[in-house]
Amino acid sequence: MTTLTVTAKGQVTLKKELLKHLGVQPGQKVEVDAVPGGQLAMRAAKPGGGWKEVYGMLAGETDKVATIEEMNEATRKGWAGLIK
Template sequence: MGTLTVTAKGQVTLRKDLLEHLGVHPGDKISIEKLPGGRVEVKAARPTGKISDAFGFLKGKTKGRSLSIEEMNEIIADGWAGKR
């Protein structure tokens, strides 16, 4: 376990190895929970959703043509990442 430095603005930067351990990437969210004794718990905030959120994902994105599996996967991944 290492230590982090708090900046004059009250910010802390997590090191790359910690971000990799959490499995987060640029643009992802991190959740922080306050615990007793001045401790905090840091977790990757995973998207939550319902299956019905997937209905209509491709509507308006096909421009009248068939999409490849790769194009569909990219659109779906963007949707799950909140880039809808």
């Protein structure tokens, strides 16, 4: 079990190995739920879904032009959590 210290502001910093276990990278979010017995359950937050989050994210990154089938497959895999 890992012990964390609470700061004067009521904050804790998760150790790198715990973030790795959750699969969380810098800038990503975690969800925390209070569960019975004074415990917390934590998991990596699923990214929000909407076209605004993905529109233009690869602009200028490649010269390749994707087919609609390739875009649909990439979208399917992304929503299914198969692409990180």
